[in-house]
Each structure stands twice: as C-alpha cells, then as structure tokens.
Amino acid sequence: MYRAGTFISGESFVHRLDARLKLAAVVSLSVFIIWAKPLTILFMGGCLFCAVLSAKITLRTLGQAIKPLLFFIVLIFLAHALFSRNDGSFPGISASGMREGFVVTWRFLLLITAALLLTMTTMPAQIIAALKYFLRPLKHLRVPVDDIVVMIMLALRMMPFLLWQKDKIEKAQLARAYDWRRSSLKRRVGAFLSLIIALLLGLFRRADELALAMEARNYARGERSSFVVLKMKPADYRTAFVFAVMLLIFMALNYYLR
Amino acid sequence: MISLNNVHYRYEPEGIAALRGVSLEIKDGEYVALIGPNGCGKTTLIRHLNALLLPDKGSVEINGLDTKIAKHHTEIRSCVGMVFQNPDNQIIGMTVEEDVAFGPENLRLPAAKIKKRVAESLQRAGINDLATRNIENLSGGEKRLVAIAGVLAMNPRYIALDEPTAFLDPAAAARVLETMDNLHRAGVGIIHVTHKMEQAALAERVVVLNKGAVYLDATAAKVFAETKLLQQINLRLPQITQMLLKLKKSGLPVRTDIFDPDEAADYIGQLIKKK
Numbered sequence A: 001m002y003r004a005g006t007f008i009s010g011e012s013f014v015h016r017l018d019a020r021l022k023l024a025a026v027v028s029l030s031v032f033i034i035w036a037k038p039l040t041i042l043f044m045g046g047c048l049f050c051a052v053l054s055a056k057i058t059l060r061t062l063g064q065a066i067k068p069l070l071f072f073i074v075l076i077f078l079a080h081a082l083f084s085r086n087d088g089s090f091p092g093i094s095a096s097g098m099r100e101g102f103v104v105t106w107r108f109l110l111l112i113t114a115a116l117l118l119t120m121t122t123m124p125a126q127i128i129a130a131l132k133y134f135l136r137p138l139k140h141l142r143v144p145v146d147d148i149v150v151m152i153m154l155a156l157r158m159m160p161f162l163l164w165q166k167d168k169i170e171k172a173q174l175a176r177a178y179d180w181r182r183s184s185l186k187r188r189v190g191a192f193l194s195l196i197i198a199l200l201l202g203l204f205r206r207a208d209e210l211a212l213a214m215e216a217r218n219y220a221r222g223e224r225s226s227f228v229v230l231k232m233k234p235a236d237y238r239t240a241f242v243f244a245v246m247l248l249i250f251m252a253l254n255y256y257l258r
Numbered sequence B: 001m002i003s004l005n006n007v008h009y010r011y012e013p014e015g016i017a018a019l020r021g022v023s024l025e026i027k028d029g030e031y032v033a034l035i036g037p038n039g040c041g042k043t044t045l046i047r048h049l050n051a052l053l054l055p056d057k058g059s060v061e062i063n064g065l066d067t068k069i070a071k072h073h074t075e076i077r078s079c080v081g082m083v084f085q086n087p088d089n090q091i092i093g094m095t096v097e098e099d100v101a102f103g104p105e106n107l108r109l110p111a112a113k114i115k116k117r118v119a120e121s122l123q124r125a126g127i128n129d130l131a132t133r134n135i136e137n138l139s140g141g142e143k144r145l146v147a148i149a150g151v152l153a154m155n156p157r158y159i160a161l162d163e164p165t166a167f168l169d170p171a172a173a174a175r176v177l178e179t180m181d182n183l184h185r186a187g188v189g190i191i192h193v194t195h196k197m198e199q200a201a202l203a204e205r206v207v208v209l210n211k212g213a214v215y216l217d218a219t220a221a222k223v224f225a226e227t228k229l230l231q232q233i234n235l236r237l238p239q240i241t242q243m244l245l246k247l248k249k250s251g252l253p254v255r256t257d258i259f260d261p262d263e264a265a266d267y268i269g270q271l272i273k274k275k
C-alpha cells in the first residue's frame, strides 16, 4: 500500500538531484508562491507542472496525495468566494470574491505540489541530511542542531501513529453517536475527555518506550554522524543555475505584470 | 560473558519486587531461552543486560564491565543488542536503511563505514531487498527483522530478544527463528524471551523465571522433564511432549524427551516399523 506523499523510488532526473538543492528550491519557490502576483504564479504553475512530469510522477499519484486536503481546499475557496468584502455584498458570491478564491486556492495547490515534489522524489534520510546541512551554521550560536534534527525525525515517524489514533477517536465517537444524542452535555464531555486521556496515555507510553529503544542503540544528545553523503554533481550545478535564472525571470515578470 | 550476581530490582520504592536475587551466567555464543509466566520479570531481567535498568542490589557485568558505571554504557550497549517486544516502538527511521543506520550514527562512525555496516546487517537479517522501503509499508514479520538488523548494525556479541514472534503468523515466526539460528551459528549469543515452549526447545539452555527468581536452569530436555514443577507455575509443555507423556501414562514404553514434531514423527515411525 502506498501512503500518499511519501517517497517513491525512481530513476528520474529530479530523483537524482542533490537533496540540498531540492530543499532550497522548494523553500525559495514557496516564498515566491506566497508573495508573487496572481498572473506570475499562473506561469509558475506551468513550470512546476513540467517538473512533476519530468520526475515521472503521474497526475493520479499527485491527485491521491492531494485528496486528503481536498476538504481544506474547498473550505479555503468558499471562505474567500463568499466572504470577500470588496463590493460590500456580504456574504454572497461576487466576481471579485470568486477571483480571490481561485487565486488563493491556486497558491495553496502550488505550495502543496512543490512540497510533494520534494518528499516524493527524495528519501527522508536525504531530506533530513539536507536540513542538517542548512542548520549547521546555527551550531556556532549554540543551537542544538543534531537534537532538533532527531526531534524532526521522531515527529515524522510518529505522524502515521497520530493519524491512526485520530481515526480511532473518530470511529469511537461515531460508535457512540447514538448514546451521545441522548446523554447530557456533562456526560458527553466526560466521555470525550476520557477518550482523549486514554489516547494521550497511549502516545506517552509509546514515546517512553521509543526513548528507551533509542538509548539501547546508544543515542545520546549532541553530535551524531550520518550515513547520507550529499555531493553536488555537475548536473546539480547546471540545474541550480537554470533554476536561479528562472527565478529571476519570474521576478522580472512579476515586476512588469499587473 | 554476561554475569548477573544476586540482582534485585523494583520499579517503585514501595512496589513489589520485579527481580529478587537473580544470579546467572551466560557465556559467549550461548543460545539461552528465558521463559516463565506473565509478569515473572523476563522483560525486566533482559533490560538489565544492557544497562537500560540498573539493579537496586547486586550487580550485572558484561565482559567484566559493571553496568552501574555510566562511562561503560556505550560499550555495553554495543555489546548486548536489545530487540524490543514491539518493533513499532523500536524503529526510529522512516525507511529501513535509515533505521538500521541509527545505531552506527550514534557511534559517530564515518559514512562509508556506516553504509558497510548497514549492508552487512541487512544481509545477516536476510532483508537486503527491503533496504529502501518505507517502514509503514512493511509487514509485522519484516518489521521484526528490521529491528534485528538495527541491533546487528552495532556489531553486538549478544542479542536479547523480547518475544520476537509475538503476533506473527507461523511463516513469519519461522523466518525470525531461522534468522536467530543463523546468527547463533555465526557466533552471536542469543537470549530469547518467549512463552512458547516449542520455541524454548530450540535453545541450548532454558532458564525458567518465576516471581523474579530463577526457578529452573538446565538443558531443554532436563527442564521439560520437570513436569510437576512446570505445572506448579502453570507452564505447559510442548504439545507433542504432552502427547508422548499421555501415551506413557497409558502404559506404552515411549520416550518423552522429544519436543519437536518432526523428530517425534521420525521416532514414532521407527517404533511402528519395528513392530
């Protein structure tokens, strides 16, 4: 079973790029996506789309990964379409509201796609190593970079467990729905709280055991090494150059477009 | 050599004692099964073997290094690997490779050396084909083998495994046991915590724990011959042995020191042919 958004092994050009380059590109692209004018990001969408295709990611896989977020996407769109107050008709559908809704939704989609392009074509260990590389200068400021990176690793690792737990809460609530409608508010709150507490206890117990397992494998706070070797190849430098040029073109475009 | 000397331990100051005076020696390369009723202290005992728990009284020494001395811990934990009961609580990486590299990374080995260790460990655990797979997409049996590989990456002399076949289907369990057997043949000492008698019979030596103390400690054949003592603490013999005992009770002159179905089949086949 493929879990949406996780690494898909492949041999494409994008797969082979240095993880640092991809991480830097996604971060700078994200800033630009948030900041640029609507017409510019329409163009950028096209370029991002080409990148997705060159990574040999099918639209179907991309769709699968975006699907869980569909609810938010629709919500964001509706919120802007209905409650945009430009022409005073509030709330209601207006041309400017619709336009704003489209733009915001488009920005959001591009952000997700950029992030997915990174996570689908880069092994988690490589992303972590790239992150560590960029955070390394902070060591001079006594920031515990190695510890932060391990914490991020653990958070990623716990994510599926949290989602699974969330599912469990929802199912349990569904199973209780019949009783809930009949019982008093106080009892409803009580039942809900006891459920949350049980789940939190499960999480803590798990975290406890994980900490012990880490200790058993000689984990100690502070400096660690990494089995990932990041190396910029000629193709990486070429791509970095092309990317920088494209970013400049986008900026120029953004300046001249309305 | 692992040596426990009159080890006492309780989790809470006023709580009941989880271990009460355990003395035990395990030699290099030995294959020991640790069995006993639920809550008898098996997990507590093996967690003393790599200084995850420290005795309240008595001492644990690994190759002469006392676990109470903190500066020995890195060496002790590299020497005795620990496979936890639930692999989901042990696996830290998102991919197999990444997880197996976790231990050597903590030892700050250089990248090339870690890669070599990861490849070797995956090979020894028989899962080279899983190297780049996502942990979330693995079966329960595969996760156990990943947990074992992660421990092997530290190059341990001993591995303690806490019920490594719990919740596995028979085929997956057999694969884990086979891996353990291969490691034993390669000279790694195995401490196998289990409540399945059939599996305990695979070990060279069986230690029975009861209420935090060593109850029996001998070869599988000798331990299983103590039917009365085992019954007293509600431990059941392997089914095939139970059957042979019943045959003997009904007056047939059969051996009762057989714990393995294949061996029993051979034996009974020969008996029938002789007639």
Ligand SMILES: Nc1ncnc2c1ncn2[C@@H]1O[C@H](COP(=O)(O)OP(=O)(O)O)[C@@H](O)[C@H]1O
Binding pocket: B011, B012, B017, B018, B036, B037, B038, B039, B040, B041, B042, B043, B044, B045
């Ligand atoms: N974290 C803990 N806190 C308090 N008591 C514990 C803890 N873990 C185990 N115990 C108690 O210690 C005893 C031995 O437990 P354990 O070693 O887990 O037994 P086993 O693995 O043989 O089933 C049991 O009585 C158990 O209730």
Ligand SMILES: [Mg+2]
Binding pocket: B042, B043, B044, B162
């Ligand atoms: Mg246990």
